Amino acid sequence: MSLEVPLNLKSRNLDLAQLSLCDAIDLAVLVEEEARDRYADFADQLTLHHTPEAAGFFRWMSEIEEKHRKELAERRQAKFGTQPSRVNLGMIFDIEAPEHGEARVFMTEREALDVALRSEQSAQAFFAAAKDAVRDPETRALFAELEIEEILHQRLVREEIAELPPDSPGNQEDYSDPPVQQ
């Protein structure tokens, strides 16, 4: 499946067509790093705002993303050693990281899993589009591999969702926990 993704909403100053294999692995490492940090931020925010179940799930997601990041970073190191990177975090936006607006106070674990599912779909869509945009065959193969991995991750998240009991009725939007006044 090749999802349509508006690339201009996911990156900046980044010409995908020009990516070398080294750039592509570096980019993939950054994608995992951004996701790791965002999930960790969500976990911190929800811990602060009395939402421990979703916070625990996001903490776990952060650890998984770190595992993926490490594996990719090791591959990069083995193949390209200390060759300087030409990409940085400032060029990508919410590829596998959930968008900043996705966290909600008192969100349920199911809602947190839905967030993760949307993020894996977003990453799949990005890698599919990147695969089509690059010229170098080796780089294309890497993006194809990453796209398939994202599909596998979605399957895992769906399995987790299927095991959850249904959310209790009620609207979580009725509750809030705003910051204290100055």
Place this chain on the structure above:
Amino acid sequence: MTTTTTTGLGEAPALSPKDFNSGLKPIWCPGCGDFGVLSGLYRALSTIGRPPHEIAFISGIGCSSRIPGYTTAYGFNSVHGRALPIAQGVKLSNPDLLVIVAGGDGDGFSIGGGHVAHAVRRNTDLTYIVMDNQVYGLTKGQLSPTAPKGLKTITSPFGSLEDPINPLLYVLAYGAGFVAQSTPADMPGMTSILEEAIRYPGFAFVNIQSPCVTFGQEEQQVRAQKTHMKPLASLGHDPSDLQKALELAGHYGTELYTGVFYRNPEPPLSYDRLIRLRQDEMAKQARPRAQILDAYLQK
């Protein structure tokens, strides 16, 4: 100064967005639009390449005004509505600093409204970022000056009777050289606008429609914004066309235009530059220290 790289695949910028993150955890409500703005700022600053110690963030009071604490730059989370005068003082006393002012629509256009006109007409080289959520977030959702007529809040339970202020027209009317609008619903677009505003050599204003997830309106949330925002570039708008900019800005509140409304193609010298030139001029005319006493004795 650190190297600046704005293109994709030359060398990567020397600074990472993380270099600007203080590590202090924001206490904003999860999902607040201000998280996106902060992240866009980190990215814009890393591309600009000025290190944190060459930057100062000045704010007033409000949820959005907490931004200085979340950056590694110098920061002053000051007094409600007074960010602009303080920022001008900072810039004039240390013109080499890159000064960014950040705050809410309440801070900027209610209590601080009187300062905006003077900051604009004076044209000090500042970037003023307003996180416009059309409510007072920090004080729990009262009516703000940019709230639409009819909005029901805790201070307008039967609906507001007042027309909102139009922040875009307000600053354009006083002659701002750079006026733009964006939203965290378009992170790359917002980041580019922030970068452009910070690089503009004079007073630059960016209105960011940054949703308040706790007290804000439904149609102001990121998901809704994604469906109705209209990039000015896609309308073929020429940012050097002031008349067209005024016309488009007039649609604030009914259309969510994103992008640069107006960029003065020939920016005049900013106030801080003019002051520096005058100081240089006066220094040339000044008597040497030893002659100052002579001048008195001759009288």
